[in-house]
Amino acid sequence: MSDWFDVPMPTLYIVPTPIGNLEDITLRALRTLREVTLIAAEDTRTTRTLLQHYSIETPLTSYHEHNKLAKLDAIFAALASGDVALVSDAGTPGISDPGAELIAAAIERGVRVEALPGPNAAITALVGSGLPTDGFVFLGFPPKKSKARRDFLAEIADEQRTLIMYESPHRLTETLAAIADTLGERQVCVARELTKLYEELRRGSASEVRAHYNQQPPRGEIVIVVAGAAPPEIVVWDEAAVRAALRAAFAANEPLNAAAKRIAREAGWDRRAVYALGVDEKVDVEACDDHCADSP
Numbered sequence: 471m472s473d474w475f476d477v478p479m480p481t482l483y484i485v486p487t488p489i490g491n492l493e494d495i496t497l498r499a500l501r502t503l504r505e506v507t508l509i510a511a512e513d514t515r516t517t518r519t520l521l522q523h524y525s526i527e528t529p530l531t532s533y534h535e536h537n538k539l540a541k542l543d544a545i546f547a548a549l550a551s552g553d554v555a556l557v558s559d560a561g562t563p564g565i566s567d568p569g570a571e572l573i574a575a576a577i578e579r580g581v582r583v584e585a586l587p588g589p590n591a592a593i594t595a596l597v598g599s600g601l602p603t604d605g606f607v608f609l610g611f612p613p614k615k616s617k618a619r620r621d622f623l624a625e626i627a628d629e630q631r632t633l634i635m636y637e638s639p640h641r642l643t644e645t646l647a648a649i650a651d652t653l654g655e656r657q658v659c660v661a662r663e664l665t666k667l668y669e670e671l672r673r674g675s676a677s678e679v680r681a682h683y684n685q686q687p688p689r690g691e692i693v694i695v696v697a698g699a700a701p702p703e704i705v706v707w708d709e710a711a712v713r714a715a716l717r718a719a720f721a722a723n724e725p726l727n728a729a730a731k732r733i734a735r736e737a738g739w740d741r742r743a744v745y746a747l748g749v750d751e752k753v754d755v756e757a758c759d760d761h762c763a764d765s766p
C-alpha cells in the first residue's frame with residue numbers, strides 16, 4: 471500500500487468505523503480494510519457485520535481489553551509480512567477503546583503507524599451541542615461510584631473549556647445531578663444515539679435535562695457535553711488601590727515594567743495606564759532611579 475517512491479514498510483493502520491450509521495465510513499477506510507492482510511478487531515462479530523455489508527473478506531483476529539497485551543506478539547508477527555488494520559467496535563480505536571498500547575508498542579518497535587480520520591462520538595456530540603468548540607477537554611467515562619464521580623467533577627470545576635464525557639444510560643441522571651451540584655447550573659447537551667434512527671440532542675441546564683430523563687429514562691449510547699466554567703469576574707480597582715499596589719511593589723523592589731504588567735492584570739487596568747501612574751508614584755517616592763528609563 472506504499473507509494474512507489476517509499477521504501478515498502480508494513481504499516482499499522484488505525485481505522486475508525488461508524489458509531490451507528492453504516493454510511494459513516496470513509497472510502498479510504500474501506501480501501502484500507504480491503505487491502506491489509508489482517509484486521510485486529512475489538513469484537514470480531516461486530517466487525518464481520520461491517521465487512522459483510524461492504525463485501526470485504528480480509529481475515530480478522532480479536533484484539534480486546536482482556537487480550538490486548540497477550541495479542542501484541544501475534545500482531546507484530548503479522549506486521550512482519552504485511553499491513554494490519556486496527557478497528558474497535560465503533561468510532562476511533564484508542565478513544566475509550568483498546569488501541570493505545572498497541573500504537574505505543576508499534577511506535578516503540580519502529581513500525582509505521584497511520585491513523586485515519588473518521589467517526590468519533592465525542593467530536594460529533596461537541597460540534598452538535600452548540601457549546602464552544604475552540605477549546606475542550608475529553609474526560610472519557612467518569613468514575614462509576616458516586617463519591618469518586620463527585621470528586622472527579624470537583625477537580626475540574628474551574629476548567630473553562632467545554633467538557634465532554636461518555637456515560638451509560640443507567641448513570642445519566644445521577645451524573646447530571648452530580649454536575650449540577652458540583653459544577654453549578656451549567657448548560658449541558660446530552661447527545662444520545664448519534665447518527666442512529668433515534669438520535670437526540672437535548673440541551674438545557676443540567677437540572678432541566680436531568681428532569682427530562684427522570685421522566686423518560688434514556689436508552690442507548692450517550693455523550694454529555696458541559697459548558698466550561700465562566701471566567702472569574704474581574705473587579706476593576708480604583709486609582710487609589712492601583713497606586714497603593716505600585717507603592718508596595720516599589721517597596722519590594724519590583725521593577726516598574728513587571729509591576730505594571732502584574733497590577734494591570736489583577737486590577738483590570740490597561741498596562742500603560744498603570745505604568746504612567748507608576749512613573750508618577752516613583753517621582754513622588756524618590757527623585758528618579760533606573761526604572762524611570764523603563765519604557766512600557
Ligand code: SAM
Nearest residue numbers: 489561562566590591636637663664691692693
Ligand atoms: N471509540 C469510540 C469513539 O470514538 O467515540 C468510543 C467507544 S466507548 C467504548 C463507547 C461510548 O462512546 C458509549 O458508551 C457512548 O458514551 C459513546 N458513544 C459511542 N457511540 C455513540 C453514539 N452513536 N451516540 C452517542 N454516544 C456514543
